Amino acid sequence: DIQLTQSPSTLSASVGDRVTITCRASQSISTWLAWYQQKAGKDPKLLIYEASSLESGVPSRFSGSGSGTEFTLTISSLQPEDFATYYCQHYNGHFGGGTKVEIK
Amino acid sequence: EVQLVESGGGLVQPGGSLRLSCAASGFTFSSYWMSWVRQAPGKGLEWVANIKRDGSEKYYVDSVKGRFTISTDNARNSLYLQMNSLRAEDTAVYYCTRDERWGQGTLVTVSS
Numbered sequence: 001d002i003q004l005t006q007s008p009s010t011l012s013a014s015v016g017d018r019v020t021i022t023c024r025a026s027q028s029i030s031t032w033l034a035w036y037q038q039k040a041g042k043d044p045k046l047l048i049y050e051a052s053s054l055e056s057g058v059p060s061r062f063s064g065s066g067s068g069t070e071f072t073l074t075i076s077s078l079q080p081e082d083f084a085t086y087y088c089q090h091y092n093g094h095f096g097g098g099t100k101v102e103i104k
Numbered sequence: 105e106v107q108l109v110e111s112g113g114g115l116v117q118p119g120g121s122l123r124l125s126c127a128a129s130g131f132t133f134s135s136y137w138m139s140w141v142r143q144a145p146g147k148g149l150e151w152v153a154n155i156k157r158d159g160s161e162k163y164y165v166d167s168v169k170g171r172f173t174i175s176t177d178n179a180r181n182s183l184y185l186q187m188n189s190l191r192a193e194d195t196a197v198y199y200c201t202r203d204e205r206w207g208q209g210t211l212v213t214v215s216s
Contacts, residue, residue, distance in 0.1 A: 001163075034204040036149070044149065049204040085148075091203045092139040092154040 006096025113210030126200030
């Protein structure tokens with residue numbers, strides 16, 4: 001059973017900051033990883049698929065990288081609408097515990 | 105375009121049963137692993153179960169083992185989740201997923 005460990009669980013940042021969230025897999029998952037954004041009361045929104053491919057319509061300030069067991073989601077310049085919770089997921093498998101991005 | 109449409113959610117009493125369905129289109133259904141994920145109110149996302157493309161392998165999160173059964177009907181391009189012995193903690197929105205593509209979800213409420 002492949003487990004994902006996401007860090008940090010909470011992140012306080014300011015508008016304009018560069019933000020990085022990490023997701024570590026308990027064994028190699030190649031690039032079979034997606035990143036989602038979820039705002040309160042809303043469905044999750046796909047941001048990144050196959051570890052580094054930007055979903056259509058998602059702003060280019062979001063990027064994903066990594067393969068094997070270590071992955072990162074980066075927001076290059078945090079915008080007010082980016083304050084949300086972010087999840088990584090191994091395709092057809094477990095999610096990371098989530099990272100809540102809060103206003104500093 | 106990948107489309108996944110769930111149905112079958114609703115209100116059920118503790119100990120009851122419910123069968124969720126997911127109608128898939130826009131891709132070769134029999135070529136993909138499929139999954140169910142859920143989100144309880146105010147909680148994080150949780151993977152529930154998955155099934156191999158030919159149905160030969162099925163995996164479940166520990167909390168539903170022995171109570172939930174995932175299955176597919178490749179002729180109907182459909183995914184199912186049979187949920188028995190339902191508990192209050194199974195209350196959640198259930199999503200049908202194929203890799204990173206999700207349906208809109210169906211709400212299951214377990215309450216007396």
